[in-house]
Amino acid sequence: MPGITNLPTDLLRTFIAVVELGGHSRAGAFLGRSQPAISLQIRRLEELVRVPLLAQEGRSIQPTPAGEALLSYAREMIRINDEAVGYFHRSDKTGVLRIGLPTDYAVAFLQSAITAFVQAHAEVELEIHCDLSRQLHQDLRADELDVIIAMMSNARMPYLSRAWIEQPIWAAAEGFHDTPKRPVPLGAHPEGCDYRARMIQALDSIERRWRIVYTGPGISGLQNAVLNGLCVSALTKATMLPGMRVLDNTDGFPALEPLRVGLFYKHPRLSAAGLQLVSDLVARLDSVGAGINPFPG
Template sequence: MIAIIPVFEALCIVLFGMPPPIFPIYPSTGDNTPNRKRSNQIDRMLAPEYDPEYRIFFNQYFKESELRANFDIDALRAIVTGTDLGSFARAAAQLGRSQSAISMQLKKLEQQAGTQLFVRRGRNLVPTEAGEAFIAYARQIITLNDEAAFAVGATANVTTVRLGLPQDFFEDVMPAVLSEFSRSHKGVHVEVQAGSNHALVEEVRNGRLDAAIVFFPDEPARHEGELICRLPMRWLAHESQALELAGDWIPLVLFDHHCLFRQSALAALEQANRRWKVSVTTPSLPGIWGALRCHLGLAVRTEHGLPDDIRCIDNNPDLPGLPATRLKMLRSSNASPAANDLCHVLRQETEKLIRQA
């Protein structure tokens, strides 16, 4: 018998391009003797722990094989559950299927695997040696499947709340709001964006923002939004800037877009018959502060969020008075429960910080 094996093996290689599956070659030892225990063959072919050298042979051996199959996750789950419970009848009850359905799944898996996975002992089905190796792989496949489903599902089901704030509120209000809100809403993703008053109002009206803090003119008849407080507008300059404004053109540092503070400053100067010129325009609040530090002009804003080196100069007799502004909170008409909770925290923290200022 032993003398026939090499001839049979060579014939299989010539005819089929691969050695016979019952006599796998082990490159690490060169051992192809037929009396090797079948359990060792199965362990090395199917178990996850087979050595790297044999893994190369295993991949090459099955590269053109028709044994590849797409195993059904539900069927894999059924055999793992049946093995863990010690009974496929109990597995059928736990999985909400009939015993016949479980039996059909098991039969299909054995057909795909090309070997018997379970044998009957008394009333129970127990895994064969190949079945034990197959179940080890089934557990890994099920684990990866469930992890992938959880990861995708967790991402898809995240609640997102979109908040808009003036740039003045990014250093104190935003951290306070996010810190307080995250304590009770750990699974909610908050998107925060800065913008001009006009842009923030439009974003809330169009439903692209769930809530926003916005400056409004001091007009009691305007009922849009929820009033948080009234804040006086202030003339601002750098602390080291010498002010000699009598009879001179007043240089202004302004936003380059539609802005309540820009409109209020120009209206006040026009009403007081003061000459003015635009020295610098910028799209950002840090740009305003940078221009003031270079003594390029004056700006108008509230006192909230002022850098330490920027001062109010309202007591200068050469500057006209400015109106107040109403700080309001806008919320979308279709705001989610999480967005409404954020609005509550936003109002609470903003009021607290303004009182402390």
């Protein structure tokens, strides 16, 4: 159609590689092209979109604001392209795939998608690592994980594919009775957990005393501590269990600040199996729908 500008996938793939791998030389080595060839492709892409996409900051190359906007679209376009090619070529999906999930709700939120993937691709060895979100981000940057679900400290973060809002809720045993004159007994994950920080922030805002009575890295231990009436904690709807009830303002517990959560991966580093899992997770998120922002920002 006259007047329509097409963005070639090879140019978009090069742009993603330059940003995510940290420069023209690394992108060229990964894609099997010379540095001048990579630079030429970036210039061609900038001509098509009519704005500068990259800027030199010290010794590193960073995307411009326009580059950040294009990166979100480029990652989605390349993901869909590779998903389509994989469907028709029936690419072999083998190898080890390392997934990072936050301790806060571990496998519960996306368990069905991951379980379905394992059943459909028995030849793929899946490793699931549960940790605090900040550690998962570090592991992804260090290429120690392939795909992560993690809390976001900023609206825009590297390697982001999908973002959505998670609303933590106060959880207590059905028989729990609060005593306003006593400090609130809190159960939490170790220092650095976003849910822990939000509980403390909420109680401090109403000048309510609190004390940590249970600390543990796993979600099951925290759930048991709540069920046994030892403490109250911040959970999600996915991790609420029978025998628990929600505490709110009528109980003297102010609403907790929502959390932004994201799906992250380095596209150039991802195998065919990884790309398939990302597509499965994206489909799962899109089916849930609420609060999901496909393009960050």
